[in-house]
Amino acid sequence: MLCHHFDAGRCRSCSLLGLPYDVQLLDKRRRVEDLVAGVAWLPPVASPQLGFRNKAKMVVHGTVDEPTLGILNPAGAGVDLRDCPLHTPGIQAALPVLAAFVTRAAIAPYDVPTRRGELKHLLVTESPDGELMVRFVLRSQEPVTRIQKHLPWLREALPALGVASVNLQPEHKAVLEGDRELVLTEQETLRMRVNGIDLHLRPQSFFQTNTAMAAALYQQARAWADESAPGSVWDLYCGVGGFALHLARPGRDVLGVEISTEAVASATLSAQEAGLAARFEAGDATSYLLDRPAPDLVVVNPPRRGIGSELSGWLEESGVRHVLYSSCNAQTLATDLAAMPSLRPVRGQLLDMFPNTGHYEVLVLLER
Template sequence: MQCDYFDAGACRSCTFMGIPYDVQLRRKQQDVQERLARVAPEVVWRSPFASPEAGFRNKAKLVVGGSPGALTLGILDREGRGVDLQGCGLYPHALSAAFGPVARWLERLQVPPYDVPRRRGELKHVLLTVSPDEELMLRLVLRSDRHLPRLRDALPRLLEELPSLVVVSVNLQPEHKAVLEGEHEVLLTEQEHLTMSIGGVPLHLRPGGFFQTNTAAAAALYETATGWVRDVAPRSVLDLYCGVGGFALHAARVLPAGTPVRGLEISAEAVAAARTTAAELGLAADFGTGDADAATADADLVVVNPPRRGIGALTQALERSSARHLVYSSCDVASLARDLADLPSWVAQEARLVDMFPQTGHHEVVVRLQRG
């Protein structure tokens, strides 16, 4: 993949840019195998999932810069000035085609962009997500609610120009800090979720909810884990850090009716979304709100999909539990290696690299373990 922004030095986020994709994938595979060799010496590596190297991102996190009449959507340079990246090749056409209409709509409203060095202004970020059906969710991160009435009044014009836009919200982040979003979300549309259909499972993403950035890679993760679930035929399943229920719902579809499948997630909104999908599909999967870090891990097969920090103290619960099978999906091989070292009674059987982020060194690794 070639990128004019990278070549011009305007954006260096893609650290592997210019390296042939097959070389990128080979390097990542070698890296994860070497870093897990000590803690998973018997693991069998499946063929890695190779993502499309361009147009793979389903979400755009665009910093708003510039000035009224000359907005930029992209990143900030070292001086805090806006660098426009609307032509970035990582976004599919269905997503990037919305950047222009959204930018022009904001220009007409004259909502001042937030000036980071001077700590003044209102509009901080434009967050756009596209579903597999090419529907869109737009979230605007603002410093305050002072422009909400104008945004509401002007929204019909944007919806007319972008008929694929089905969810619009405003997130309020009054603080000047690196945290992108605030705690308060204001919906501007009647529809509250974007449907991310993967493998016949309509996962419902609400504003602020987590979903994998690469839809094709997410499908590969679910397919891989579901195949393992089918192979081991567990008596029960517990999906920890379940989010909107992707792993649990896919598992419930391939297990015999009546097999207990539960999900646990700290976000009440994500749990509500998972329950909605289960009801739509007629699945008996059950979802609850709670801290996965403190779970008892009491099930025949446990799935963990933690944040980058890993599962930490949950390793002790897994050691004490009666679980026989474990599927661990990790976005950080360092924390994965640490956690596997803290699971001495478990043996890694199979693993797969899923290339979630081409053009960078980031990746996902999914591992199947069983009691030694």
């Protein structure tokens, strides 16, 4: 893959871009297999090199008349990456329009050194059907009235826009977004169609940034789960319900647990529309387990820190026959596996969720 920003040294986010792609995949597979031994590894799933990122997280800098959308360089100046080839075509087409909207609505970009300005980030997500969600991350509500005033112009200039919202992040620290969200459109969710299932995505809900790899991940999990035909399944850290909804079957009790109430609402709506027998509850994954009888299969998809000693200990003592562990960090995966010696990893697959970087997703089937 060629990138003029990388060649010019303006952006090094794709840190492995100088390596041939087959070498990248081989290196990732070797690192994972060294950390998690004794597993029958399927061939890794390769990602498209261009146009695979369904979400753009753009730092806004510069001026009202000349905003930059991209990243900050080491000196704190904005580097414009609105033509980044990693983003889906719809996002690439939308970013220049959004830059023009910043000027039209007179939203002052936030300046980190002086702590002045309002617009910190633009977060843009494209669904597989080409619909867009746009989120304006602001320091305060000061520009909201102007955004609402000019929103009809944006909808005309960007017909694919389905959901628009404002996120308020008033603190001066390296946090992408705040807790408070103001939805500006009647439509509140973006439909992420994956393997024929519509996953409703609300503004503050998490979804994998590589739709093709997410589809492959859910398909593999479904295939391995169906082999053991569990009567009951828990999907912990379930997010918007990707695993739970793919594993739902008539007669199978499927429960998803997620700390985000927004994600639970999204997953519940998706299940209802699809007619799938899966239910979702908001709560901490680890705390939820205590004093409850174990299901036949548990799915865990934790953040990079892993599931931790308490949940690992519960799974070890629970009697659960099978666990599907989806990990974005094989080091914490290996640590968690060491705490669950009765649950042996038998199959695994690496999915290259983030090509040209050292990041990935790994799915491992554990069997007691």
